Amino acid sequence: MWSEKRARMALSCAVDGGEPEAARLLARVGAQGAWAKIAEGALGEPLARRAAATDVDVVERLGARVGARFVVPGEEEWVPGLDDLAHVDPIQRRGGVPFGLWLRGPGHLPALAARSVAVVGSRAATAYGSGIATDLAAELAEHGVTVVSGMAFGIDAAAHRGALAADGPTVAVVANGVDVVYPPGNTALFEAVAKEHLVASELPPGAHPTRVRFLARNRLIAALAGGTVVVEAALRSGARNTAGWALECGRPLMAVPGPVHSRASTAPHLMIRNGQATLVTCAAEVLELVTGLGEHPVSPGVTPQRATDALTEDQLAVFEATPARRRVSSGEIALAAGVPVPSCLAALHVLEGLGLVEAGDQGWRAVPHRAMLPAPA
Amino acid sequence: MWSEKRARMALSCAVDGGEPEAARLLARVGAQGAWAKIAEGALGEPLARRAAATDVDVVERLGARVGARFVVPGEEEWVPGLDDLAHVDPIQRRGGVPFGLWLRGPGHLPALAARSVAVVGSRAATAYGSGIATDLAAELAEHGVTVVSGMAFGIDAAAHRGALAADGPTVAVVANGVDVVYPPGNTALFEAVAKEHLVASELPPGAHPTRVRFLARNRLIAALAGGTVVVEAALRSGARNTAGWALECGRPLMAVPGPVHSRASTAPHLMIRNGQATLVTCAAEVLELVTGLGEHPVSPGVTPQRATDALTEDQLAVFEATPARRRVSSGEIALAAGVPVPSCLAALHVLEGLGLVEAGDQGWRAVPHRAMLPAPA
Numbered sequence: 020m021w022s023e024k025r026a027r028m029a030l031s032c033a034v035d036g037g038e039p040e041a042a043r044l045l046a047r048v049g050a051q052g053a054w055a056k057i058a059e060g061a062l063g064e065p066l067a068r069r070a071a072a073t074d075v076d077v078v079e080r081l082g083a084r085v086g087a088r089f090v091v092p093g094e095e096e097w098v099p100g101l102d103d104l105a106h107v108d109p110i111q112r113r114g115g116v117p118f119g120l121w122l123r124g125p126g127h128l129p130a131l132a133a134r135s136v137a138v139v140g141s142r143a144a145t146a147y148g149s150g151i152a153t154d155l156a157a158e159l160a161e162h163g164v165t166v167v168s169g170m171a172f173g174i175d176a177a178a179h180r181g182a183l184a185a186d187g188p189t190v191a192v193v194a195n196g197v198d199v200v201y202p203p204g205n206t207a208l209f210e211a212v213a214k215e216h217l218v219a220s221e222l223p224p225g226a227h228p229t230r231v232r233f234l235a236r237n238r239l240i241a242a243l244a245g246g247t248v249v250v251e252a253a254l255r256s257g258a259r260n261t262a263g264w265a266l267e268c269g270r271p272l273m274a275v276p277g278p279v280h281s282r283a284s285t286a287p288h289l290m291i292r293n294g295q296a297t298l299v300t301c302a303a304e305v306l307e308l309v310t311g312l313g314e315h316p317v318s319p320g321v322t323p324q325r326a327t328d329a330l331t332e333d334q335l336a337v338f339e340a341t342p343a344r345r346r347v348s349s350g351e352i353a354l355a356a357g358v359p360v361p362s363c364l365a366a367l368h369v370l371e372g373l374g375l376v377e378a379g380d381q382g383w384r385a386v387p388h389r390a391m392l393p394a395p396a
Numbered sequence: 397m398w399s400e401k402r403a404r405m406a407l408s409c410a411v412d413g414g415e416p417e418a419a420r421l422l423a424r425v426g427a428q429g430a431w432a433k434i435a436e437g438a439l440g441e442p443l444a445r446r447a448a449a450t451d452v453d454v455v456e457r458l459g460a461r462v463g464a465r466f467v468v469p470g471e472e473e474w475v476p477g478l479d480d481l482a483h484v485d486p487i488q489r490r491g492g493v494p495f496g497l498w499l500r501g502p503g504h505l506p507a508l509a510a511r512s513v514a515v516v517g518s519r520a521a522t523a524y525g526s527g528i529a530t531d532l533a534a535e536l537a538e539h540g541v542t543v544v545s546g547m548a549f550g551i552d553a554a555a556h557r558g559a560l561a562a563d564g565p566t567v568a569v570v571a572n573g574v575d576v577v578y579p580p581g582n583t584a585l586f587e588a589v590a591k592e593h594l595v596a597s598e599l600p601p602g603a604h605p606t607r608v609r610f611l612a613r614n615r616l617i618a619a620l621a622g623g624t625v626v627v628e629a630a631l632r633s634g635a636r637n638t639a640g641w642a643l644e645c646g647r648p649l650m651a652v653p654g655p656v657h658s659r660a661s662t663a664p665h666l667m668i669r670n671g672q673a674t675l676v677t678c679a680a681e682v683l684e685l686v687t688g689l690g691e692h693p694v695s696p697g698v699t700p701q702r703a704t705d706a707l708t709e710d711q712l713a714v715f716e717a718t719p720a721r722r723r724v725s726s727g728e729i730a731l732a733a734g735v736p737v738p739s740c741l742a743a744l745h746v747l748e749g750l751g752l753v754e755a756g757d758q759g760w761r762a763v764p765h766r767a768m769l770p771a772p773a
Contacts, residue, residue: 034734035734038734038735038736039710039739040736040739041736062736063727063730063736063737063738063740064727064730064737065728065730065736066730066731069731069734151656234709235709275656276653276665276668277654277655277656278524278654278655279528279652279653279654279677284653288653288675288677291668291675298653299669300665300669301656332608332611336608339607350441350442351442353440353442354442354443354445357411357412357415357446357608359415359440359442359443360439360441362416362417363440363442
């Protein structure tokens with residue numbers, strides 16, 4: 020008799036991730052029961068044939084070759100956030116909680132996921148998009164935030180590279196076995212992430228990617244991370260699919276704007292316009308939105324606050340009409356500012372309180388350098 | 397005794413636009429009464445002195461030299477939208493309905509304003525921003541939409557130029573007399589707009605701009621236009637002030653995104669992120685948002701809809717697993733797709749109904765070219 024964990028490992032070999040009938044069966048009779056029923060043909064002859072062809076020992080040997088481990092729900096290295104996938108409508112979205120996850124690398128998944136952001140986007144990224152993905156990932160990583168992505172060409176690779184460049188944590192969630200380096204063009208990157216951090220997959224060692232597996236993989240990226248940033252993406256793209264999963268899982272969805280003529284920014288712009296995604300331009304804005312990462316508030320702005328910012332238009336007019344180099348009467352100021360004398364006097368007293376003007380025997384004068392100082396907190 | 401209209405003309409000479417106490421006085425005792433009281437010193441000595449210095453005949457002569465006319469609320473060429481300014485808090489925002497408007501040019505203001513969008517932004521525009529302002533304005537103008545702007549360098553000038561290039565309508569709302577060409581660098585543009593369309597101002601002929609007048613002018617741009625688009629703007633800028641007025645007047649506020657490293661896109665990005673402005677990338681998206689201009693819906697997307705777009709992930713997996721060049725059994729398809737046979741059969745029947753697969757004696761085959769056709773409406 021197999022253990023529940025071994026039965027889950029077998030299920031992950033025979034049934035592609037998140038298959039809804041298998042998930043229902045699993046919920047009802049457990050992994051061993053589900054495996055037995057699938058082997059008996061309860062979900063049809065094809066799955067029974069797949070089950071019969073499954074050799075868990077082979078899969079385990081392939082995994083052992085690269086030092087991979089298999090974790091299942093409830094274990095110490097499981098990430099509770101993945102369980103949110105149970106609440107996503109399984110009919111419209113082929114999803115659900117994975118049977119288990121294969122992990123390769125020294126990273127500890129729950130620790131990595133606890134402070135994490137997914138940075139995803141097009142394979143066909145522009146130099147602009149790749150640069151932003153790298154910078155954003157590097158800055159997030161510098162704050163100790165794990166960059167989760169999919170190891171694809173373009174934005175994904177740029178994001179992993181940015182995190183590595185900052186000596187920060189990154190997790191690659193792939194649509195193939197953690198022992199299968201894909202895409203071959205990213206071999207060095209894949210191996211660096213596996214060696215220093217973590218590669219994760221719901222597919223057994225030896226498995227190769229398919230379109231359906233890429234789509235299913237996207238749900239794991241969205242569910243593992245505390246929020247998802249789409250850097251560049253076409254209207255039809257895997258990144259948009261990941262974005263949909265992030266929304267379904269209740270994670271903050273963010274998108275980076277770009278030049279309006281850039282096709283690669285079409286999906287980010289549409290998602291922002293629709294209100295699905297929040298516009299972000301830098302890591303600080305991302306951290307502000309991702310729950311639990313809020314200890315890095317956005318700096319007050321590109322330019323510091325000025326003491327004059329809080330003034331009404333009348334007060335501003337009065338302040339601007341008050342000379343600094345000589346003293347004048349409130350009547351002269353009112354005339355120059357084009358406001359009635361009572362309003363002018365009221366404004367002057369507010370400005371005096373702020374240290375922006377000062378009264379004297381010969382009248383009022385401005386303290387103009389004060390206007391450029393930061394406002395009192 | 398002056399007429400109400402002549403009294404309003406006099407008020408517009410002595411009192412800067414939207415001064416709240418003058419507006420209250422006007423509402424209570426009418427223009428002639430307000431003028432008499434201001435001249436008597438009811439709003440202070442400075443305003444009384446300004447009133448005494450006002451020579452309406454001189455102003456009228458200056459206006460007549462350039463063929464300018466003065467219109468007041470209730471007249472045929474008045475724009476009711478300007479009256480929305482009466483509802484804006486006069487303490488925080490120095491605003492209110494203007495006493496009247498000086499108009500110069502052959503355009504008919506209410507006709508121009510009825511279908512209009514303000515396109516505004518930084519003086520210090522980038523080539524990107526200026527290009528977008530020109531293109532956006534040209535496209536709006538081609539749809540017969542009036543481009544309202546402020547005749548400043550940068551985005552404003554680019555917007556007016558775009559409208560003129562498309563032989564479309566444009567209105568310049570200036571912070572000086574309509575006979576005063578400002579800024580001098582835009583002389584040719586100013587004169588083209590005045591000759592072909594319309595220059596408008598609440599300030600009397602002969603008046604020169606001041607910072608306070610620029611700010612007050614912004615409320616007229618926002619209130620005249622059916623919506624406001626900010627193309628590029630710094631955090632502290634006149635365009636952001638105009639944006640605030642658009643919101644206060646209940647007009648749709650839109651902003652154009654740009655590269656995240658561009659300082660000129662800081663304010664648009666912030667306003668979009670805050671939810672104050674809707675992201676727009678083209679004229680069609682602007683027209684969709686501006687009330688009454690909705691007859692130009694946004695095209696369904698950059699790429700056409702495909703018949704496969706509406707499929708569930710299971711249906712898509714089944715469709716992709718069905719070969720086109722030979723016929724196979726539903727069992728084989730279920731195996732290849734990794735879905736149970738009952739789900740596979742259900743999916744095949746949906747796909748058959750969509751014309752994406754066909755059943756025959758030897759099994760199923762895909763009709764793959766159908767997948768690329770537009771979805772039935």
